[in-house]
Amino acid sequence: MSGAPRELTVELGERSYPIYIGEGVLDEAGNLFTERGISKKSPLMIITDANVAERHLGHLAEVLTSAGFTVVTAVVPAGESSKSLTELERLIGIALEHGLDRKSAIVALGGGVVGDLAGFVAASFMRGIKFVQVPTTILAHDSSVGGKVAVNHPLAKNIIGAFHQPELVLYDLKTLQTLPEREVKAGLSEVVKHGLIWDASFVTWCDENADKLTALDPDALGYALYKGCSVKAAVVSKDERENDLRAILNLGHTIGHALEAVAGYGELLHGEAIAIGMVGAARLAVRLGASEEVYTVTKHVLQRVGLPVRLPAHLATDEIMRAMMHDKKFQEGTMVFIVPTAIGVVEINKSVSTSLIREIVEQLKQEAI
Numbered sequence: 246m247s248g249a250p251r252e253l254t255v256e257l258g259e260r261s262y263p264i265y266i267g268e269g270v271l272d273e274a275g276n277l278f279t280e281r282g283i284s285k286k287s288p289l290m291i292i293t294d295a296n297v298a299e300r301h302l303g304h305l306a307e308v309l310t311s312a313g314f315t316v317v318t319a320v321v322p323a324g325e326s327s328k329s330l331t332e333l334e335r336l337i338g339i340a341l342e343h344g345l346d347r348k349s350a351i352v353a354l355g356g357g358v359v360g361d362l363a364g365f366v367a368a369s370f371m372r373g374i375k376f377v378q379v380p381t382t383i384l385a386h387d388s389s390v391g392g393k394v395a396v397n398h399p400l401a402k403n404i405i406g407a408f409h410q411p412e413l414v415l416y417d418l419k420t421l422q423t424l425p426e427r428e429v430k431a432g433l434s435e436v437v438k439h440g441l442i443w444d445a446s447f448v449t450w451c452d453e454n455a456d457k458l459t460a461l462d463p464d465a466l467g468y469a470l471y472k473g474c475s476v477k478a479a480v481v482s483k484d485e486r487e488n489d490l491r492a493i494l495n496l497g498h499t500i501g502h503a504l505e506a507v508a509g510y511g512e513l514l515h516g517e518a519i520a521i522g523m524v525g526a527a528r529l530a531v532r533l534g535a536s537e538e539v540y541t542v543t544k545h546v547l548q549r550v551g552l553p554v555r556l557p558a559h560l561a562t563d564e565i566m567r568a569m570m571h572d573k574k575f576q577e578g579t580m581v582f583i584v585p586t587a588i589g590v591v592e593i594n595k596s597v598s599t600s601l602i603r604e605i606v607e608q609l610k611q612e613a614i
């Protein structure tokens with residue numbers, strides 16, 4: 246275990262790409278961009294948000310400029326509301342004004358909001374140009390890998406989007422040291438998710454190392470993000486376009502996405518909403534016959550890393566149920582639910598009744614904390 250550099254590959258044939266994780270890997274951006282075929286003859290555009298710009302944009306822009314790249318920068322407001330068609334259009338305007346062309350690249354410097362938005366700019370500008378993910382949140386170990394890019398609609402999360410894989414993921418652990426505490430905890434939600442869907446021993450490790458993770462210990466963090474990215478890469482390599490297996494990455498998201506939308510994309514962070522959704526999925530699992538341990542362990546480990554597990558009572562159940570019907574998992578009149586059958590094992594269940602889901606939502610409002 247260490248914060249020293251680690252590398253792994255998302256295996257997708259000729260579209261395979263590397264993920265570099267470690268302290269200081271951003272210093273190598275010039276060489277790594279060149280190795281991955283990012284052009285120096287066309288301008289590249291770094292898209293970031295206001296918080297990240299203040300802390301980390303100068304360094305990345307300096308490294309790339311020194312290496313001979315022409316760098317354009319664009320800053321969006323921080324927060325989920327920037328994943329919008331309005332911001333997409335504005336960014337495409339900036340790209341055109343600064344002469345980006347089909348050989349240009351987009352660089353997403355930030356958390357999942359910037360990654361999803363900038364990725365969708367890259368997927369749609371001139372019908373698709375290259376892009377690089379430079380994640381700066383813990384949560385973005387998930388969003389930077391796998392090529393799902395999107396913006397939101399007021400009625401539904403991530404409903405306007407594409408699959409567009411990056412050329413490279415460059416994850417510098419040093420950038421994480423400036424994260425606010427609430428964002429650290431929210432990011433750990435998807436780390437725990439990767440254990441819950443794939444690897445029970447990693448769930449135990451998260452429980453045992455929760456204090457180190459929340460304290461941003463570089464060794465613990467480096468290991469956790471490497472494990473999380475490895476699970477994500479393995480799943481995406483097997484089913485890039487979510488024909489089947491990839492759906493398991495959506496554990497907690499059917500309820501979670503609905504909560505984000507009903508709460509107006511602001512009150513609950515993505516990781517927080519997914520934590521509540523995963524407790525809901527665990528409750529559902531027990532109702533469908535899984536051992537009680539699935540629920541107790543899920544809830545315990547999420548609470549250990551400081552996440553909420555109770556659904557805010559003021560969010561109306563009817564609205565949550567309606568929002569779930571807009572989720573991409575609602576198909577052919579049926580809700581597809583990711584259900585943990587044991588810790589580290591999930592199944593894709595297509596026959597959960599709406600009345601049972603409603604009951605679970607109500608129970609989540611009473612969850613003991």
Ligand SMILES: NC(=O)c1ccc[n+]([C@@H]2O[C@H](COP(=O)([O-])OP(=O)(O)OC[C@H]3O[C@@H](n4cnc5c(N)ncnc54)[C@H](O)[C@@H]3O)[C@@H](O)[C@H]2O)c1
Nearest residue numbers: 296323356357358359381382384387388393420423424515
């Ligand atoms: N595409 C995917 O596969 C995928 C996977 C998971 C989540 N997501 C999406 O990711 C989004 C959530 O991502 P997120 O939690 O990273 O949110 P985020 O991008 O909003 O970042 C969280 C907050 O931290 C700030 N921040 C980011 N890096 C910082 C740093 N190093 N120091 C200080 N502040 C920093 C941001 O400005 C923001 O205020 C959601 O929209 C979710 O739908 C996508």
Ligand SMILES: O=C(O)C(=O)C[C@@H](O)[C@H](O)[C@H](O)COP(=O)(O)O
Nearest residue numbers: 387391393402403491494495498573
């Ligand atoms: O990469 C995936 O696939 C995921 O489901 C990862 C999720 O953590 C992520 O929030 C994703 O954006 C959700 O995908 P969606 O298709 O339900 O919008």
Ligand SMILES: [Zn+2]
Nearest residue numbers: 435498515519
């Ligand atoms: Zn997610």
